Amino acid sequence: DGGITQSPKYLFRKEGQNVTLSCEQNLNHDAMYWYRQDPGQGLRLIYYSQIVNDFQKGDIAEGYSVSREKKESFPLTVTSAQKNPTAFYLCASSPRDRGLSGANVLTFGAGSRLTVL
Amino acid sequence: GENVEQHPSTLSVQEGDSAVIKCTYSDSASNYFPWYKQELGKGPQLIIDIRSNVGEKKDQRIAVTLNKTAKHFSLHITETQPEDSAVYFCAARDTGFQKLVFGTGTRLLVSP
Numbered sequence: 001d002g003g004i005t006q007s008p009k010y011l012f013r014k015e016g017q018n019v020t021l022s023c024e025q026n027l028n029h030d031a032m033y034w035y036r037q038d039p040g041q042g043l044r045l046i047y048y049s050q051i052v053n054d055f056q057k058g059d060i061a062e063g064y065s066v067s068r069e070k071k072e073s074f075p076l077t078v079t080s081a082q083k084n085p086t087a088f089y090l091c092a093s094s095p096r097d098r099g100l101s102g103a104n105v106l107t108f109g110a111g112s113r114l115t116v117l
Numbered sequence: 118g119e120n121v122e123q124h125p126s127t128l129s130v131q132e133g134d135s136a137v138i139k140c141t142y143s144d145s146a147s148n149y150f151p152w153y154k155q156e157l158g159k160g161p162q163l164i165i166d167i168r169s170n171v172g173e174k175k176d177q178r179i180a181v182t183l184n185k186t187a188k189h190f191s192l193h194i195t196e197t198q199p200e201d202s203a204v205y206f207c208a209a210r211d212t213g214f215q216k217l218v219f220g221t222g223t224r225l226l227v228s229p
Contacts, residue, residue, distance in 0.1 A: 004160075033216075040126070042206060042221040043161070058216075090160050104210070105151070106217065108160030 003027065004109035006091050011114045013078075013085070021076045021112045023091035030096040031104065032074035036060060037088040037111075046089075049074055050096070078114060086116045119144040119211035123220025131228055136197050138223045140207035141189040149210035150190045151217070152181060156203045164205075165192070197227045 004025045013019045025032065034046040045058030049068040063082025068074055074093075078085045089112045094104040120143040130136050142150075148169040153161035167174045167181045167190065174181050178197075183190040194201055207220040 006160075035219075040221060042123075043219040045216060048216060092160075104149075104217065105163055105166070106153075106161075108153075108162070110158075110160050 004091055004093055004107055006089075006109035006112050008112060009110065011112060013114060013116050015116055016080045018077055018079050019114065021078070021089055021091075021114070023074045023076065023109060024072055025074075025091075025093045025107075025109075026072065027093055027107060028071075029093035029107070030071070031094045032068070033092045033094075033106065034058075034064070034066065034074070034076045035090040035092065037090055043090065046076065085114055088113050119147060119209050119218040121207060121209050121218050121220045123207050123223060125223060126221065127224045127226070129226045129228065130197050132197060132199060134197055136194045136201070136225055136227075138192045138205055138207070138225070139189060140191070140209075140220050141187075142209040142218075143188070144209065144212060145185075145188060146212040147209040148212065150181070150183060151208050152179075152192050153206045153208065153219075154203045155206065155222075161206055194225075197225075199227050199229055201225060202227045 007022045031050050033048040035043040044060050046064050047066040049055035065077045091109045092106040094106050123140045151166035154164045155161040165181050167183050178195050180193045204222045204224050206222050208217040211218050
């Protein structure tokens with residue numbers, strides 16, 4: 001079955017450590033996204049990538065980094081510079097953006113919950 | 118950029134009642150409005166969407182209405198069932214960056 005796989009599902013980190021969250025999709029989607037979910041704040045965009053080897057900052061990119069070396073993979077690194085990293089992280093993908101007349105239907109993974117101890 | 122507001126934040130109904138969740142958006146050029154359902158511990162899933170050239174869309178017990186003049190859109194769930202209990206997110210497509218901007222979510226609880 002096609003879908004998005006995020007790992008790990010749960011992750012604990014000590015302050016000052018970098019951690020990397022994995023996101024892999026087999027939907028042949030061009031675009032991939034990382035969202036952060038906090039209680040009462042909905043989904044906020046961290047980074048997105050429309051094509052391999054290219055990515056853009058979202059609304060809350062500070063303290064995060066990404067790479068897009070393969071179409072299937074879009075890992076997110078939460079660095080020690082992120083002041084409040086405890087959150088639920090969601091990866092999503094969509095077909096290539098078809099412009100104003102189209103629609104980017106997102107398919108989400110099951111999420112990764114990061115807790116900083 | 119686009120800003121989406123969603124109300125209410127929590128909604129409790131009895132099984133069989135109807136539920137309505139409302140969202141407003143700021144960018145009059147936005148043209149795509151999806152609704153996602155998120156069950157506990159899972160990622161959101163698209164349940165219905167509407168484009169700006171349509172005023173209403175139905176899919177069995179769920180429907181979405183769009184008022185472009187007032188810049189608001191609503192999700193209607195009829196004959197609610199306990200399995201409808203979840204967090205629902207609305208979103209609007211930001212034409213400037215061509216990405217989705219989400220509302221803050223509504224936790225729907227359907228009691229048997």
